[in-house]
Amino acid sequence: MADPMRIRAQAAGDKATVRVLMSHEMETGQRKDAAGKTVPAWFIQEVTATHNGKPVMSAEWGPGVSKNPFLQFAVKGAKAGDKIAITWKDNKGDTRTDEATVS
Amino acid sequence: MQTRRKTIQHSMVVASLLATAGFPQFANAAFNKVGFDAKSIQDAVKAYGGGNISESKDVTVTAPDIAENGAVVPLGASTNLTGVKHMLVLVEKNPSALIAMFHVSDAVDANFLTRAKMGQSSDVYAVAIMADGKALFAKKEVKVTLGGCGG
Numbered sequence: 001m002a003d004p005m006r007i008r009a010q011a012a013g014d015k016a017t018v019r020v021l022m023s024h025e026m027e028t029g030q031r032k033d034a035a036g037k038t039v040p041a042w043f044i045q046e047v048t049a050t051h052n053g054k055p056v057m058s059a060e061w062g063p064g065v066s067k068n069p070f071l072q073f074a075v076k077g078a079k080a081g082d083k084i085a086i087t088w089k090d091n092k093g094d095t096r097t098d099e100a101t102v103s
Numbered sequence: 104m105q106t107r108r109k110t111i112q113h114s115m116v117v118a119s120l121l122a123t124a125g126f127p128q129f130a131n132a133a134f135n136k137v138g139f140d141a142k143s144i145q146d147a148v149k150a151y152g153g154g155n156i157s158e159s160k161d162v163t164v165t166a167p168d169i170a171e172n173g174a175v176v177p178l179g180a181s182t183n184l185t186g187v188k189h190m191l192v193l194v195e196k197n198p199s200a201l202i203a204m205f206h207v208s209d210a211v212d213a214n215f216l217t218r219a220k221m222g223q224s225s226d227v228y229a230v231a232i233m234a235d236g237k238a239l240f241a242k243k244e245v246k247v248t249l250g251g252c253g254g
Contacts, residue, residue, distance in 0.1 A: 015212065028220070030198060049211075056210035062139040064194060064202040064219050066175045072216035076209075 007100035009075075009084045016078035016102045018049065020071045020086050028063040044069060046089045051075050052082055078102050139201050144193050144228050144240070147201040151189050153238035156230060162241040164192075164229035165216065173221045173247040178202065180229030181214035182239070189232040190215055196225035221247050 003023035009016050022044065029041025041063055049057040056075055075084065085099040141147035148156055165179030180190045190205045190213055202219045213231065221227075224247045230240040 026220075028198075051210060054210070056208055057206065059203055059205040059215075060139075061203045062199050062201050064197050064199060066218040066220050070177075070216070070218045072179075073205075074212040074214055076211065 005086055005088075005096065005098040007084065007086055007098055009078070009082075009100050009102040011078060011080050011102050015074045015076045016082070016084070017072065017074050018084050018086075018100075022069045022071070022086075022088060022096075024067070024069060024088070024090065026063065026065055026067045026069060030063075042090060042092060044088045044090050047071065048087045049073070049075070050083075050085045050087075051078055053085075139199050141200060144195060144200055144230070147191065147193060148230055148232065148238045151191065151204060151232055152236060153189075153230070153232040154236045156238045156240045159231075159239035159241065162229055162231045162239050164227055164241045164243045166227045166243045166245050169246045169248060170221060171248055173223070175218050176221050176245060176247070177216065178219045178227055178229075179214070179216035180205075180231070181212075182229075182231045184213070184231065184233070184239075186234045187213045187231050188234050191228070191230040191232065192217065192219065193228040193230065194219060194221050194225050195228065196223055197221065221245065223247055 006021040009018045024044050025042055027039050027042040031039045033039055043063045044061050047059045080102050082102045083099055087097040089095040141150055161184050162182045170176040178192050180192050187207045190207055192202045193200045194202055203217055205215050207213045226242045227245050228240050228242045230238055232238050
């Protein structure tokens with residue numbers, strides 16, 4: 001199981017800015033190891049976000065996203081105390097969900 | 104001793120393995136393979152139902168002028184327009200141009216920031232695909248200096 005994500009959600013006005021730092025290798029499948037063998041691709045493909053259980057955002061990522069990906073977006077109408085949950089799924093089928101409270 | 108029949112059987116197995124494992128990273132069905140296989144900006148936009156791309160000042164791409172480390176380049180895409188369906192972040196000269204695609208809903212701002220890898224200096228595109236299929240883009244050149252050898 002992958003390491004937990006770091007999620008910060010801060011309310012400002014009528015929306016909340018969500019910053020997520022995920023822990024993932026994000027291998028492109030183009031690199032070669034010391035023995036000249038291609039390192040198999042391993043990256044996050046799908047990211048979804050929910051606000052109090054309601055899906056608000058989803059994204060599809062390619063191998064071009066950097067290692068330990070960062071993501072920032074803003075949820076309209078989110079206020080302090082609301083729950084923001086982020087889920088990612090990688091191309092090996094591994095998945096992880098973490099939740100944060102808007103402050 | 105290896106017979107001719109065995110040799111042929113073996114080579115057929117290898118061939119079929121190669122055929123199916125060509126792009127193992129795209130084995131997931133829910134994932135839009137076409138979009139991430141696309142080599143050009145226009146092909147990637149088409150994969151998400153966008154038409155011909157046109158430049159627009161309503162779309163903003165956030166990127167540094169010079170990226171010292173090509174492995175971590177902060178890239179963002181944003182727009183103030185309403186009726187945006189998808190936001191795309193693309194790097195023109197990467198092996199697969201499409202970096203990330205965001206589904207925009209009413210509940211979020213069409214304003215996303217992430218970090219990407221860049222193999223070399225290239226134009227970076229932010230594309231907004233509208234509900235009516237129009238595709239608007241903004242671009243910016245980012246110079247990548249790897250190991251201090253200059254862009």
